[in-house]
Amino acid sequence: MRLLMLGGTGFVGGATVSEALDRGWSVTVFNRGRHGAPPVGVRRLVGDRLTPDGLHALADGEWDVVVDTWDGAPRAAGQVARLLAGRIGHYVYVSSGSVYAPPVPVGVTERDPVVEADPEATEGDYPQLKAGAERALREVLGDRVLLARAGLILGPGEDIGRLPWWLSRIARGDEVLAPGPADLPVQYIDVRDLAAYLLDSGTARRGGAVNVVGRSGSATFGELLAACLDATGADARLRWVDPERILAAGVVPWNDLPIWIPPDHEWRWLQQKDVTRAYADGLRCRPLAETVADTWSWLRRVGQVPSRAGRPARAPVGLDPHREAALLATLAADRPG
Structure with a gap:
């Protein structure tokens, strides 16, 4: 061919x-x-x-x-x-x-x-x-x-940086803002x-x-972050927070916390498309753990997310570390008891 x-x-x-x-x-x-x-x-x-x-x-x-x-x-x-x-x-x-x-x-x-x-x-x-x-x-x-x-x-070579951001963030360790619910379905390829x-x-x-794209629910957000923990071997602690509290703090789904779109959000359809035809055509999707592990191996080899071929530079995805720390501190102070 x-x-x-x-x-x-x-x-x-x-x-x-x-x-x-x-x-x-x-x-x-x-x-x-x-x-x-x-x-x-x-x-x-x-x-x-x-x-x-x-x-x-x-x-x-x-x-x-x-x-x-x-x-x-x-x-x-x-x-x-x-x-x-x-x-x-x-x-x-x-x-x-x-x-x-x-x-x-x-x-x-x-x-x-x-x-x-x-x-x-x-x-x-x-x-x-x-x-x-x-x-x-x-x-x-x-x-x-x-x-x-x-x-x-997602996968090795990703030049937007959504999965690489989560991998790099978890690799830094400490407490990680984990947007709930943990059983939120994720749809990707x-x-x-x-x-x-x-x-x-x-x-x-x-x-x-x-x-x-793969089937919605073939993986969850909790499984995604668990796979990042396994791949990096990091000593990080996931701090699961209800989506309502995260949204109230002004966090923007998909951009500030890549991949995450909470239930009932206007963008939720991005994670719940019908894929009947693609699977009837024979689409085959590998396990999430393989995608995450291979992306981490690639990221360690190249050092950073590459620029997008032939396209203008994009604003970085993901929360700034100082903003995440401030959010975690605020959420801890607001916690009952």
Whole structure:
């Protein structure tokens, strides 16, 4: 099989390239050539979708599967699709659950409405860009494109830093603010399992939209933090606190305490998407403990969360240590008795 990876040096792109190489595929990556060299055996084409003649390197060549993680201008996604349409077998676009139109219901399915988006747009917010790119690709390729609406992606190489923040925090030891309830269901996918699903889907030529994430409740927040304790071997103490008290203190779910979205919160749907189709397609997800342990091993090797390939720097995730300490002190003072 011949893979064209549009990108290929970032989190999902890098995992997809590695998976394809493990399968013995011929791999070509197309990117700006500014974020590290590709693995040995990978052919690199250099170009920039947003510059005049930036697609020249893609003018020739044929591929069985294209995987694209683009989150920029929808117009650029459509231009690439039109250029490649006659020379590819199937197109797999890594989209996002963020495309769903608010208010998003818990248990959201692929049939629920998405945000209004222009396939010819050159700017917009993240949901509009992803939804616009979906429209642009479908207009050109129809059922020859799979719209893989990924959920929370964890695993080695994570360049946002959600799981790395928890691992690093627990590795520091002492008392850790643990947001309750401990049995809160968590929904995520290991990047390596996502990569395998993307390539399997391209090979099978699946089309349409699909929520690609593990089952909600296959792990809990308590199990996630316990796995972090096991992986790091840290002498940390989890201080479980009711979500109402944490929210009252001004803590923002997902951002201040990564991955955590409490019950009944307006963002709770992010952790409770319907994944019937993905599992019917054969999605397989590894145990949480493996994802956590492998992420810790990777993080110790690289030293810090890498910058995001080709994207502006993001604000750091997670509570500042001084703010966490102040919160713990306040919560202890408010505790009855």
